[in-house]
Amino acid sequence: MHEWPLVIFTLLVQGSVGITLFATVILAYANDKLDTKEKCRFALPLMLVAFIAGALGLMVSTAHLGYPLNAFHALRHVESSWLSREIIFASLYLGVLGLATLVALFTQRVWTILLLIASLLGIIDIFCMSAIYVHSSVVTWMHFNTYWMFYGAALGLGAIACLWSLATRPVLPALQVKTVAITAVVLVIAVTLCRLVEQPIYVGYLATFWNSDVATFPHQPLTAFEQLSHLRLASWLMLVAGVSALALCLRADRINKQVLALGSVLVVVAEVLLRLSFFSIN
Numbered sequence: 001m002h003e004w005p006l007v008i009f010t011l012l013v014q015g016s017v018g019i020t021l022f023a024t025v026i027l028a029y030a031n032d033k034l035d036t037k038e039k040c041r042f043a044l045p046l047m048l049v050a051f052i053a054g055a056l057g058l059m060v061s062t063a064h065l066g067y068p069l070n071a072f073h074a075l076r077h078v079e080s081s082w083l084s085r086e087i088i089f090a091s092l093y094l095g096v097l098g099l100a101t102l103v104a105l106f107t108q109r110v111w112t113i114l115l116l117i118a119s120l121l122g123i124i125d126i127f128c129m130s131a132i133y134v135h136s137s138v139v140t141w142m143h144f145n146t147y148w149m150f151y152g153a154a155l156g157l158g159a160i161a162c163l164w165s166l167a168t169r170p171v172l173p174a175l176q177v178k179t180v181a182i183t184a185v186v187l188v189i190a191v192t193l194c195r196l197v198e199q200p201i202y203v204g205y206l207a208t209f210w211n212s213d214v215a216t217f218p219h220q221p222l223t224a225f226e227q228l229s230h231l232r233l234a235s236w237l238m239l240v241a242g243v244s245a246l247a248l249c250l251r252a253d254r255i256n257k258q259v260l261a262l263g264s265v266l267v268v269v270a271e272v273l274l275r276l277s278f279f280s281i282n
Contacts, residue, residue, distance in 0.1 A: 003279035012057030017122030018158020019050040024115040042171045043110045047101045054094045086128035093121040140221040145202040152191045153271050159184040160264045167255040192243050221281040228277045235273040242266030
């Protein structure tokens with residue numbers, strides 16, 4: 001399955017960016033409510049997870065290259081290549097995040113400004129990552145749906161990490177934990193609804209190519225898209241069920257870890273299956 005390296009790479013990097021973004025937003029929200037040690041106790045585990053996920057993602061990304069040692073040659077066309085730009089911004093993102101994590105580890109102090117810079121670099125990196133496929137010759141990729149999918153996955157995976165952090169290390173007061181958790185879930189619900197609403201537009205776009213003379217040999221993305229319709233339907237149902245479980249885990253005063261675990265598994269598996277369907281073009 002030659003799609004798996006791309007599936008793992010994109011989801012790990014996007015999840016890493018989502019975690020960094022949520023950690024940054026929460027620290028900014030709680031800036032006046034937490035002391036230095038509490039900020040570090042909350043943010044450091046998230047930073048470590050984000051850095052490890054991003055580093056593993058970049059390592060896995062070389063697996064789909066014919067000769068991984070040639071990866072550095074992709075940097076030679078920054079002015080015209082989205083791949084070159086993606087590599088540069090991914091490296092900058094991981095470098096700044098790594099620096100912020102090292103500072104936190106050795107000084108027990110979180111530099112929010114470094115996390116903010118890393119978040120911005122990560123957002124740009126996801127844009128460049130999406131643009132690689134949008135500007136390809138594969139019709140199932142050349143649509144705004146690609147941006148929605150990649151950013152949606154980043155926010156969803158980041159929200160899950162945020163909820164687990166709040167559930168296991170509640171450094172904020174209970175009322176503020178609930179406020180942040182509800183905000184994260186509402187954001188995921190909104191993004192998921194936007195992705196669902198966008199799907200008919202995406203399918204309508206693909207329909208314009210069915211009877212055209214467009215050919216992308218040796219790939220048959222439209223045929224693969226049709227063959228995987230049941231997988232996509234199951235993935236969307238799973239994603240909706242997972243997001244619903246994330247919402248239900250907030251019904252009590254404390255985050256229900258069992259329901260959160262169920263929602264997390266459903267969302268992650270759904271994103272993996274949707275990404276596998278996206279990269280299956282043969």
